[in-house]
Amino acid sequence: MDGEGQRATVAWETGTLAPVDRLRTERADSPTPGLVEGTEPGAGGKSAMFVHAQSFEDLTAEAEEEALRGAELDKSEEDCTEELKALEEQHNNDFSSDGRAKEEDVSSEAWRSHRKHVFVLSEAGKPIYTRYGTEEALSSTMGVMMALVSFVEAEKNIIRSIHADGCKVVFLTKSPLVLVGVSRTCQSDRELLRELQYIYYQIVSLLTLTQLNHIFQHKQNYDLRRLLAGSEYLTDNLLRRLDRDPGLLLSAVTCLPLASSARDVVSSSLQAAKAKSLVFSILLAGDRLVTLVRKKDQVLHHMDLHLVFNLVGSSSSFREGEGWTPICLPKFNTAGFFHAHISYLEPASELCLILVSTDREDFFNMSDCKRRFLERLSKRSAYQTLKDALKCPSYSVAQVGIPELRHFLYKSKSSGLYTSPEFPVVYESDEEQERLMGLYQDLHSCLHHPTRPLRSFYRCSETENLLAWVTSGFELYLCFSPLATKALAVSAVNKLLKWIRKEEDRLFILSPLTY
Amino acid sequence: MASGMQEKQYTPSLLSFFIYNPTFGPREGEEEKKILFYHPSDVEKNEKIRNVGLCEAIVQFTRTFCPTKPAKSLHTQKNRQFFFEPEDNFWIVMVVRNPMIEKPNKDGKPPTVEYQEEEILDTVYGAVVKQCYSMYKLFNGTFGRAVEAGGVEMLIQKLEKFFYRYLQTLHLQSCDLLDVFGGISFFPLDKMTYLKIQSFVNRVEESLSLIKYTAFLYNDQLIWSGLEQDDMRILYKYLTTSLFPRHSEPELAGRDSPLRPEVAGNLLHYGRFLTGPTNLKDPEAKFRFPKIFVSAEDGYEELHLIVYKAMSAAACFMINASVELTREFCEQLDGLVGPQLTLLASDICEQFTINRRISGPEKEPQFKFIYFNHMNLAEKSTIHMRKTASVCLTSVHPDLMKILGDINCDFSRVDEDEEIIVKAMTDYWVVGKKSDQRELYVILNQKNANLIEVNEEVKRLCATFTTLRTVNTAGYHDSISVMQ
Numbered sequence: 001m002d003g004e005g006q007r008a009t010v011a012w013e014t015g016t017l018a019p020v021d022r023l024r025t026e027r028a029d030s031p032t033p034g035l036v037e038g039t040e041p042g043a044g045g046k047s048a049m050f051v052h053a054q055s056f057e058d059l060t061a062e063a064e065e066e067a068l069r070g071a072e073l074d075k076s077e078e079d080c081t082e083e084l085k086a087l088e089e090q091h092n093n094d095f096s097s098d099g100r101a102k103e104e105d106v107s108s109e110a111w112r113s114h115r116k117h118v119f120v121l122s123e124a125g126k127p128i129y130t131r132y133g134t135e136e137a138l139s140s141t142m143g144v145m146m147a148l149v150s151f152v153e154a155e156k157n158i159i160r161s162i163h164a165d166g167c168k169v170v171f172l173t174k175s176p177l178v179l180v181g182v183s184r185t186c187q188s189d190r191e192l193l194r195e196l197q198y199i200y201y202q203i204v205s206l207l208t209l210t211q212l213n214h215i216f217q218h219k220q221n222y223d224l225r226r227l228l229a230g231s232e233y234l235t236d237n238l239l240r241r242l243d244r245d246p247g248l249l250l251s252a253v254t255c256l257p258l259a260s261s262a263r264d265v266v267s268s269s270l271q272a273a274k275a276k277s278l279v280f281s282i283l284l285a286g287d288r289l290v291t292l293v294r295k296k297d298q299v300l301h302h303m304d305l306h307l308v309f310n311l312v313g314s315s316s317s318f319r320e321g322e323g324w325t326p327i328c329l330p331k332f333n334t335a336g337f338f339h340a341h342i343s344y345l346e347p348a349s350e351l352c353l354i355l356v357s358t359d360r361e362d363f364f365n366m367s368d369c370k371r372r373f374l375e376r377l378s379k380r381s382a383y384q385t386l387k388d389a390l391k392c393p394s395y396s397v398a399q400v401g402i403p404e405l406r407h408f409l410y411k412s413k414s415s416g417l418y419t420s421p422e423f424p425v426v427y428e429s430d431e432e433q434e435r436l437m438g439l440y441q442d443l444h445s446c447l448h449h450p451t452r453p454l455r456s457f458y459r460c461s462e463t464e465n466l467l468a469w470v471t472s473g474f475e476l477y478l479c480f481s482p483l484a485t486k487a488l489a490v491s492a493v494n495k496l497l498k499w500i501r502k503e504e505d506r507l508f509i510l511s512p513l514t515y
Numbered sequence: 516m517a518s519g520m521q522e523k524q525y526t527p528s529l530l531s532f533f534i535y536n537p538t539f540g541p542r543e544g545e546e547e548k549k550i551l552f553y554h555p556s557d558v559e560k561n562e563k564i565r566n567v568g569l570c571e572a573i574v575q576f577t578r579t580f581c582p583t584k585p586a587k588s589l590h591t592q593k594n595r596q597f598f599f600e601p602e603d604n605f606w607i608v609m610v611v612r613n614p615m616i617e618k619p620n621k622d623g624k625p626p627t628v629e630y631q632e633e634e635i636l637d638t639v640y641g642a643v644v645k646q647c648y649s650m651y652k653l654f655n656g657t658f659g660r661a662v663e664a665g666g667v668e669m670l671i672q673k674l675e676k677f678f679y680r681y682l683q684t685l686h687l688q689s690c691d692l693l694d695v696f697g698g699i700s701f702f703p704l705d706k707m708t709y710l711k712i713q714s715f716v717n718r719v720e721e722s723l724s725l726i727k728y729t730a731f732l733y734n735d736q737l738i739w740s741g742l743e744q745d746d747m748r749i750l751y752k753y754l755t756t757s758l759f760p761r762h763s764e765p766e767l768a769g770r771d772s773p774l775r776p777e778v779a780g781n782l783l784h785y786g787r788f789l790t791g792p793t794n795l796k797d798p799e800a801k802f803r804f805p806k807i808f809v810s811a812e813d814g815y816e817e818l819h820l821i822v823y824k825a826m827s828a829a830a831c832f833m834i835n836a837s838v839e840l841t842r843e844f845c846e847q848l849d850g851l852v853g854p855q856l857t858l859l860a861s862d863i864c865e866q867f868t869i870n871r872r873i874s875g876p877e878k879e880p881q882f883k884f885i886y887f888n889h890m891n892l893a894e895k896s897t898i899h900m901r902k903t904a905s906v907c908l909t910s911v912h913p914d915l916m917k918i919l920g921d922i923n924c925d926f927s928r929v930d931e932d933e934e935i936i937v938k939a940m941t942d943y944w945v946v947g948k949k950s951d952q953r954e955l956y957v958i959l960n961q962k963n964a965n966l967i968e969v970n971e972e973v974k975r976l977c978a979t980f981t982t983l984r985t986v987n988t989a990g991y992h993d994s995i996s997v998m999q
Contacts, residue, residue, distance in 0.1 A: 112580055144576050151569055158592040163637060164577050165584040182580050186928055189590070446921065446937070451633045452914050453940055458966060460934040486936075486970050 040473030041500040042412030042419065042508040106133040106141070117182040118199060118239060121146055122216060123175060128203075128224045129235055135225060145180050149173060161189050172196040176216035177203065185438055188445040191249075195242045198303065201330040202238050205307045206231055209334035237314040241306075243434050245287070249444055250411045250475065251302045252418040253309075256288040258389045260505040265382035267291040267513045273373035274515040275366065277359040279338065281373075284312060284352045285390055289417075289509070296514040301331030302416050308340070312352055318342045322370075324363045327356075341366035345374065350390055397421040400499050402492045404484035406464065409440060409477040410500055412508060419500065419507040436464075440477050443468040447475075458489065465489065523617040523626075526688035527635055530594055530610040531555065532647075534658075534674060535567045538604050539667060551605075551658075551667070552674040554682055570598060570608050588637050595635050601648045605658045609644045611635060611687055636920040638927070642695045643685065649749040651677050656808040656815055684757065691909065691916050692923055692956070696887040698894025699751045702736035708866045712738055715859055719832070722851060725844070727818065728809075728833040733863050735759055742833075746809040748892055750820075750831070758822060759829070762789050785860075786825040786853030788845070795842070795849055802840050807833070823852055828860035882959045882976060883911060885919065889952040898958070911958055915943055919956045922947035926954060936969060944969045948977075 104111050111133055119138070120129035125146035127135035135142075149171060152159040162169040170192040172179040179196040204212065207227065215222050247253050258266075270281045270293045280300055283290040287309060294300060311327065312318060323342040328334065339362060341355040353373070355366045377383045397405055399421070406426060411418035427436050447454050447470050457468045465480040467489045478496070480489060504510065533553040540548030546564045553563050570589075573596075577586035589596040592613075599607045613630045620626055655661065655677060661670035704712075716729045716739055730747065731739040735755045740747045787793075792800040804819040817836035822829060830852060834840065885896045898909050898916070909916055922935050922945065932950040939945060942962035946969065948955045957973055964972070 112582070117580070141579055144572070144579075148569075148572060148576060151572070152591055157594070160590040160592065160632070162573055162577055162586055163588045163590070164581045164586045167577070167581040167584065169577065169580070442925075449633070449921075451631065452918055452921075454918075455938040455940060455942070456966075457938075458934075458936040461929070462931045462933075486966050490966050 040412050040414065040471075041497060041504045042410070042417055043414040043473070043510075104133045106137045113184070115184050116239070116243075117180075118196070118235075119145065119180040119182075120199065120203065120235075121178050121180070122220075122222070122224060123178060124216075124220050126221065126223055128177070128228065129199075129232060131236065131239060142180075145171075146178060149178055168192070170196065172200065174200045176212060187438065187441055190448075190450070191441050191445050195239070198238060198242060198248065198306070199235055201303060202235055202307060202310070203228070204330040204334055205304075205311075205328045206234075208328040208337060209330065210336075234310060234314050238307075238310045241310060241313075244437060245306075246409050246420055246437065246440065247287075247302075247418065248306055249437070249441055250409060250418050252411045252416050253289050253302060253305055254287075254418050254420065255507060255509055256285040256290050256389055256393055257395060257503075257506045258290065259385060260510060262382045262385040262389070263291055263509065264511065265380050266377065266386060267293060267509075267511075269373055269376040269380070269382075271513045271515060272376055273369040275357070275362070275369050277357045277362050278355060278366070278369060278515070279358060280354075280356040281369070282308065282354040282356070284309065284354065285393060286350045287313060288393055290351070290386065291509060291512075293513045293515060300329070304329035304331045308354060308356075311340075312342060312354065318352070319344055319347065322363075322367055324366075326360065329356075339363075341370065343370060349387075350393075351386070394422040397424060400496060402495050404481045404488060405478060405492055405496070406481055407436065407479040408496060409475075410496070411475040413473055413475065415508060415512075417508050436479065439464070439466060439479070443477055444475075458486065460486075467493070469493065521619070525612075525615045525617065527614050528612050529554075529682065529685060529687055530612045531558070531566065532607075532609050532678065532682055533563070533567065534605065534607050534678075535570070536604050536606070537571055551671050552678055554678065566610075567608075570596065570606065574598060574606070587641055590632070592630055592632060595637070595640065597637070597640050597644045599641070599644045599648065601645075601652075602658050607644055607648055609640065609647070611640055634917070636917060636924070638695050638924055639690050639692065639920060640687070642697060643687070643690055646694065646697065646749070646752065647678075647681065647685075649745075650681060650753065653746075653749050653753065653807050653809075654805065656817070660815075689909075692885060692919050693894065693896060693899065695920070695923060696894050696954075697748055697752065697892075698887050699748060699892045700736045700755075700895060701893050702733045702738050702863075703870075704738060704863070705866060705870065708863055709738070711862065712859065715855055716741075716830075719830075719852060719855075723832075723844075723848060725834045725838055726832045727835055728831075730831040730833075732829045732831075733860070734827045743810055744892055750807065754822070754829070754831070758789060762824070784825060784853035784857040786823060786849060786856050788849075789822040789824050789829070790820055791840075792845060795846055800842070802842055802845055804840060806836050809833075821848070823848070823856065825853060825856040826860040826864075828856050828863065830856060881961055882957050882972065884955060884957045884976065886956075887954045889954075912941070912943075914941075915939065915945060915958055918945050919947070919958075922956065923954070936966060946973050948973070 114132050116131070118129070118131045119127070119142055121127055121142045123146070125143045127139050127142045129135065130138050130142075149159055153173075158173065159171045161171065167182070167184055168189065170181045170183070170189055172181075172193055177200060179200055181192045181196050183192055207215075215224070215227075242248050266283060270283060270291060273281070279295045279298055281293045282305075283292070289305075292300065292305075307329070308327070311325075317323065321343070323340075325340050325342065326337040327340050328337050332338075337360070338356050338358060339360050341353075341357065341363065343353055345351040345353060353370055355369055357366055359365075377386075397407055400408075406424050407421060409418060409420045423433055423436070427433050443457050443459070443466060446457050447468055453470075455470060457466075459466045460482075462482060464482055465484050467476075467478045467480070469476045476493065476496070478489065478492060480492070484492075500507065531554060534551045535549045536551060537549055539551075540546050546568070547560060550563055550567055573589050574586050585600055586598050588598065594610050594612045597609045597611070601607060613632055614634045615631060616629045618627045618629065651674075655673050658670055661673050665672075712731055716731060720726050720729060728741040729739070730737070730742060730750070732751075732754065737747070737751060742750065788795075791804045792802055794800060804821055807818050807820045808815045809818060810816075818833040819836055819838070819840055821832040821834065821840075823832065824830075832848070883898045885894070885898055887894045898911055900910060918937065918939060922937070925935060926933055926947065926949045933947075934949070935947045937945050944959040944961065944964065946955075946957040946959070948957075955977070957976060959969055959972060961968070961972070
């Protein structure tokens with residue numbers, strides 16, 4: 001494929017796509033494998049937005065407070081119980097209990113044949129969460145799970161997974177929690193573990209790890225469901241996303257296609273509406289990012305961002321007015337809460353603004369930020385452009401103009417952003433979409449094998465032909481009809497990269513801003 | 516860094532191997548009765564019971580989700596355990612330690628051990644466990660048969676006797692895709708020579724009517740077999756990895772070497788028994804042959820296994836075990852088969868050299884491949900050097916072999932034709948093709964090639980392959996039709 005890359009370079013240099021933009025001069029000319037990270041199509045102009053974050057200093061105050069509370073808790077068991085009661089009350093107020101239809105016979109074939117089960121339990125073997133059925137009915141099963149974990153642990157070893165034909169069980173021990181996934185899919189252990197990690201962080205984001213540790217240090221036998229009651233729908237929803245959303249697979253997010261001039265205005269309006277304790281301002285359109293402005297030197301991990309997306313997308317209550325909710329961004333800091341101001345720009349709009357602050361008393365400040373942002377935005381024509389863009393939040397693969405190409409995923413590694421067309425008619429049904437996602441997951445897993453990673457992967461089967469390619473700058477996954485030839489696939493890569501380069505202004509955020 | 520501070524690499528190794536039947540000690544306090552065999556035997560009793568207990572728990576737990584398909588393996592940080600239930604309630608478990616790297620620490624602290632958890636392929640070691648059972652069954656029949664014949668004690672004795680020696684021959688570090696296939700390498704042959712061999716088999720079977728089945732091999736490769744495929748597959752494994760290598764040393768030694776067995780008097784032929792008596796003229800000679808069990812219409816049948824070899828040609832004759840084999844019979848067989856087999860061996864050798872000359876001198880190929888046909892179990896590898904009893908050398912990097920294994924896993928998941936082409940980080944291309952019950956894996960060392968060029972190269976290889984394949988399949992299909 002290197003040869004193909006070379007050819008692409010030539011095509012690029014002959015000037016068919018002569019760069020004009022100010023950024024372009026510094027950017028590499030071609031998307032070849034040799035290209036330096038940060039110059040691939042879709043790479044942000046400045047430093048990356050989503051990379052692993054360091055702990056955030058401003059939060060130490062809160063962490064200390066947390067520690068203080070811990071010290072108090074140490075005093076007596078009674079205090080602890082009271083503390084927990086208070087917490088429980090607070091949480092029960094936070095989450096309106098949506099009754100879940102979970103009544104299922106856990107010994108039935110229907111229950112067993114679910115594609116993917118997820119269980120969360122405490123180290124004492126107490127059930128915390130099950131995706132299907134009720135925790136009560138599964139308490140003995142979860143007890144066995146915990147017994148297996150501890151038995152292997154007693155040998156100074158760690159249990160990882162159990163494999164049977166067409167079924168596997170994966171264990172993830174994240175003290176004080178144990179997560180177990182049971183899957184009938186072809187997903188690799190690594191993919192399943194990644195999903196369990198997400199679930200773990202989802203729970204941490206509600207409680208912080210510090211609090212979680214506290215609870216179980218003081219009461220090993222504690223029933224965590226008392227704290228999480230009413231929040232199960234978040235986990236349910238996250239699991240659905242994991243099956244469907246390529247962003248969680250690619251560790252990336254996708255943007256609302258928008259002219260860069262309009263996006264820049266939105267960004268700068270958001271940048272201007274700052275406040276002392278404001279760390280991140282995020283504007284979402286459904287599941288798509290419009291823009292993200294962050295405090296200088298602070299970066300948001302894609303996993304945290306997906307947890308925020310999940311929180312916003314799972315609940316309709318934010319539509320009713322301005323929401324104010326504590327949220328822990330675990331990849332940022334597992335010890336403390338941020339406070340998020342969540343509201344929609346207009347009642348029926350898809351546009352949702354999330355303002356993340358470090359100060360729990362900051363609600364009115366944040367509300368004011370939103371007002372200022374809206375004021376600025378309404379004055380410009382950009383708002384109308386943005387609203388128009390909402391009408392076509394995605395594009396069809398036909399626009400790329402490559403025959404037999406059905407679908408693709410392209411991720412720019414340095415910006416942590418990806419782009420992908422809407423699913424074509426062949427993958428319209430939920431089952432087919434999940435099947436295609438499964439195929440992508442498979443490719444992803446092979447390419448990113450921990451000890452034998454691959455540069456490229458081509459698979460030709462009766463239902464589709466797939467090509468995946470990883471370079472230091474990007475990851476690309478293409479899905480062709482089974483009629484496509486290898487020659488076509490190879491030339492499609494070049495065509496597609498050219499197309500993305502041409503459209504990158506619209507599809508990616510090239511100039512992210514800080515306050 | 517001082518020279519004594521180097522990292523140490525450890526390959527996967529056998530931690531334990533045990534066989535149990537939970538129905539033999541169902542009550543508490545009787546757990547030890549479940550255990551029929553345990554290696555290493557010096558493990559403390561309670562630990563044995565604990566480890567068997569874990570396996571039982573894993574199997575039981577998996578049934579919660581998968582009542583019909585039993586657990587096959589357990590992955591842990593330090594090792595992998597493979598479970599196999601070959602007969603109702605009889606479980607074989609093999610525990611393999613993950614490969615690891617030992618990194619020395621300063622200041623006399625104990626070294627840090629890093630386990631490489633992604634190195635062992637389930638399919639490979641799962642196949643090894645199954646092979647262990649098949650080999651036991653070949654020489655002893657089923658577990659159930661031993662219990663019927665002499666109770667649990669007899670089974671325990673048989674297991675002890677067989678596995679004590681067999682486990683020493685397991686070389687887990689060199690197991691790979693070929694163990695998954697468990698195929699048979701066929702000797703490519705022209706039609707004329709093939710017919711000669713067939714008529715030789717017919718003649719021998721006619722003159723010595725005691726012979727029930729015959730198999731014919733040349734150069735450790737199969738030419739003719741009257742056995743069922745699955746029986747032949749395991750017998751072939753035994754012959755090529757155990758029996759033949761044990762006898763190849765004296766053969767290679769010079770004529771006057773003390774290693775060379777005394778050739779019995781006449782030098783009219785080179786034939787000799789690889790099983791049974793080493794010297795027919797020896798008045799003390801014993802006429803005992805190993806017994807094997809093969810499938811028959813009503814379960815299984817027990818047979819004497821006579822392996823007779825002249826130069827590179829080997830013939831296996833199988834005779835009903837109820838017949839007692841005498842000196843007279845062996846002399847008769849030696850007199851009849853010896854000269855003919857010697858002649859046949861030199862014929863095949865001659866033909867083979869001519870054919871090779873016609874096909875031209877072998878160019879150093881740009882690729883290496885493994886081929887396997889599920890229908891006739893035919894296997895061919897240019898990746899593996901000659902197999903010996905102890906090691907199976909490959910000529911490619913172990914990581915590439917594992918990529919082949921990964922692709923094979925992929926193929927086994929769906930029952931349709933597929934093709935996979937990958938480029939490894941080392942820039943090697945690896946191609947896997949599955950179509951019509953056949954699997955082909957190619958490793959190409961053309962780092963600058965692109966997908967299209969790689970595809971062309973594999974197409975060319977496939978074209979040369981069809982001719983070779985017809986000869987092989989014809990061989991086995993003929994032999995099957997003769998048998999029926």
